[in-house]
Amino acid sequence: MQKISIVLAIFFILGCTSNKKEEKFNIQSESSTSIDTTHVKNTSDHTTVTDEKREVKEIKDSVIEANGLIEPETAVKVSKDKEIVKETNAGDKEEKKEIKIEVIEQKKPDHTAWDQLTKKHVSPLGKVNYNAFKSDISKIDNYLAHLKNTPPTKDWTKNEKLAYWFNLYNAATIHLIANNYPVKSIKDINNGKPWDKKFIESGNNTYSLNQIENSIVRPNFNEPRLHVAFNCAAISCPKLMKGAFLPSKLNSQLNTLSKNWITDSTKNKISEKTIEISKIFEWYKVDFKKGIIPFINNFSTTKVDPNAEIKYLDYNWGLND
Structure with missing residues (x-):
């Protein structure tokens, strides 16, 4: 009788251990899945940011070319309504401005x-x-x-x-x-x-x-x-x-x-x-x-x-x- 009790106790312990391992495995799987999802989301965001930066650069270059200006290097983000946020190199100041392309000609007289x-x-x-x-x-x-x-x-x-x-x-x-x-x-x-x-x-x-x-x-x-x-x-x-x-x-x-x-x-x-x-x-x-x-x-x-x-x-x- 004592032997039977010992055997039953061993089976009970093994069963609990198996459940814990399965539960641990499930937690790890969910964690892995979450990480993968986050990775995909970040990749998508990166693509969007890259496109925005490319659009900003094109607009900024057209402004500089039209006005004959050379601007200091700045980080620029563009929103969909074409308002830009410029951050100074120090990153401590933000200013919203609308982009306006204006060609200024220096006139000389016609005689x-x-x-x-x-x-x-x-x-x-x-x-x-x-x-x-x-x-x-x-x-x-x-x-x-x-x-x-x-x-x-x-x-x-x-x-x-x-x-x-x-x-x-x-x-x-x-x-x-x-x-x-x-x-x-x-x-x-x-x-x-x-x-x-x-x-x-x-x-x-x-x-x-x-x-x-x-x-x-x-x-x-x-x-x-x-x-x-x-x-x-x-x-x-x-x-x-x-x-x-x-x-x-x-x-x-x-x-x-x-x-x-x-x-x-x-x-x-x-x-x-x-x-x-x-x-x-x-x-x-x-x-x-x-x-x-x-x-x-x-x-x-x-x-x-x-x-x-x-x-x-x-x-x-x-x-x-």
Whole structure:
């Protein structure tokens, strides 16, 4: 009887142990299944995040390309409504912004209108038809407004800046005279001081003719040929060019005007030992840093002796019409 009790006890113990092992096995299986499910879910999330990041990169790159910008490296997440959350590299700040793609163009002036007007109303001899310019005053207004809205910036070349100021000065001078025409001289305007009248707009500034010539161009460009470019509307002034100054042609335009001015016997009388020249050389002597005679010899068909006698001609302020 005692043996039977011992055998029954052994079977009972073995049965409990088996149940515990089975229960343990079930727990492990469920745990394994849970882990596998989690792994699948994470993989799916990773795919979604990867797609979002790719979409963000494409949008971000398009913004940078459109604006010509280079941004610091940032982590970016995009929601479905195209709002982005940018996290700084330090990860301590978040900011929501809407993506806006905007192309900003740096405008430069188009001198076509002034080119056409001067070719139409200025003769080969430099005579200016102010009556015709007066009829086209609205076109000059539009051109001057265009120049106001396209002022020079630091990234412009020297020739782009000079062409701008030369054309602005001359168009403003013609506009001033045409508005007051008929007059016998530009000095009949603004009580004999037309160059001090502030009426020329460029960007947010308003200038006089004197300011453009003597405060902007002369001190900053070291260009003695500017005196054949700025036209004072007088008979003794170098001729107003038929056409607009263009950056791509500026050097040849200034050389042609300088040669025409120096070799014009009504403006300058040149010989080897004596020269009778424009008052412009006397008034602006400081601008001819290499000397007046060397400048003249660059363009004259007669070479002037370095020690030649210099005389200055009277200046005729009669209108160049």
